[in-house]
Amino acid sequence: MDLIGDADAPRYAAALTACLSDPGVDGALVMLTPQAMTAPLEVARVVAACAGETDKPLLTCWMGEKQVAESRQYFIKHGIPTFRAPEPAIDMFAHVSAFYRNQRTLLQAPGPLSPHPEPDIAGARLVIENVLAERRTVLSEMEAKAVLAAFRVPIARAVRVRSANEAMLVAEETGFPVAMKIDSPEITHKSDIGGVRLNIATAQAARDAYRDLTAGFERALPAARLAGVIVEPMVARPNGRELMVGVVRDPVFGPAITFGTGGTAVEVHADRAVA
Numbered sequence: 001m002d003l004i005g006d007a008d009a010p011r012y013a014a015a016l017t018a019c020l021s022d023p024g025v026d027g028a029l030v031m032l033t034p035q036a037m038t039a040p041l042e043v044a045r046v047v048a049a050c051a052g053e054t055d056k057p058l059l060t061c062w063m064g065e066k067q068v069a070e071s072r073q074y075f076i077k078h079g080i081p082t083f084r085a086p087e088p089a090i091d092m093f094a095h096v097s098a099f100y101r102n103q104r105t106l107l108q109a110p111g112p113l114s115p116h117p118e119p120d121i122a123g124a125r126l127v128i129e130n131v132l133a134e135r136r137t138v139l140s141e142m143e144a145k146a147v148l149a150a151f152r153v154p155i156a157r158a159v160r161v162r163s164a165n166e167a168m169l170v171a172e173e174t175g176f177p178v179a180m181k182i183d184s185p186e187i188t189h190k191s192d193i194g195g196v197r198l199n200i201a202t203a204q205a206a207r208d209a210y211r212d213l214t215a216g217f218e219r220a221l222p223a224a225r226l227a228g229v230i231v232e233p234m235v236a237r238p239n240g241r242e243l244m245v246g247v248v249r250d251p252v253f254g255p256a257i258t259f260g261t262g263g264t265a266v267e268v269h270a271d272r273a274v275a
Helices: 009-021 040-051 069-077 086-106 121-133 141-150 164-174 203-220
Strands: 028-032 058-062 159-161 178-183 196-200 228-233 243-250 254-261 272-274
Touching: 009 028, 009 040, 028 040, 028 086, 040 058, 040 069, 058 069, 058 086, 121 141, 141 178, 159 164, 164 178, 164 203, 164 228, 178 203, 196 203, 203 228
Parallel strands: 028 058
Antiparallel strands: 159 228, 178 196, 178 228, 243 254, 254 272
16 A cells, blocks of 8 residues: 555554454555655654554564664564565565464364263363372372273273282182282382282282282382282283373473383383474
8 A cells, every 4th residue: 555755644544544454454564765754753653553453463664774763763662573674574474474374273183083982081180189189299000090091091900909818809800811010109110129920820829929019019118108919901912012101291392292112121222202
């Protein structure tokens, strides 16, 4: 829109207000070239006033040097982008447009494709709230499985037992072979203290495993609290893989996910990707 060389501040204000009010206009670049009748600072003031009344991008280009220097400082003071030539201002519009387009693309996500029923979010939240109420930051195995089950992730059914005879009975009911693991809120990596027994195939072996696990726990960590021993089916899948998934929300970089090899050799292989 050419306002002609004798355009004064009211004409700039009227033209800019009309443009920014048009739903077909996404932003404006206001240019000024000093003429005999031009008042650069007065025009800068009305442009700044219009900028405060819109959420559309507004850029300025006051061409020249000495006559417009005060206007440029005025724009800078009021946080309005200002340029000496139109070309970099147009490049700036391209950057704003690309950023907006990229942000909209990032928000596009496909709908759920899973055939599983809706997750029990309220149930999962209750588990987490109970853990936080106890001032803990790590879920026990039973709690973690409860959260996974709430989100319809298949899990191996686990039962906590507190005696050798109970371990034998639960193992019989579960069906051999079974796996047995120490359950303590003070242990994150059970294998580090020998707290895991796999492929237990008989009732007698289940009873012995309970005694071995609890005795080893007391020797390794006499001051720690033992919640019991977990008995669960020994899941054997052809070509199965142990995986690790970690999620963290960094205050600077935002959400990050790590994915890779899991199990006891996770730190040996260091086979993972982070994104």
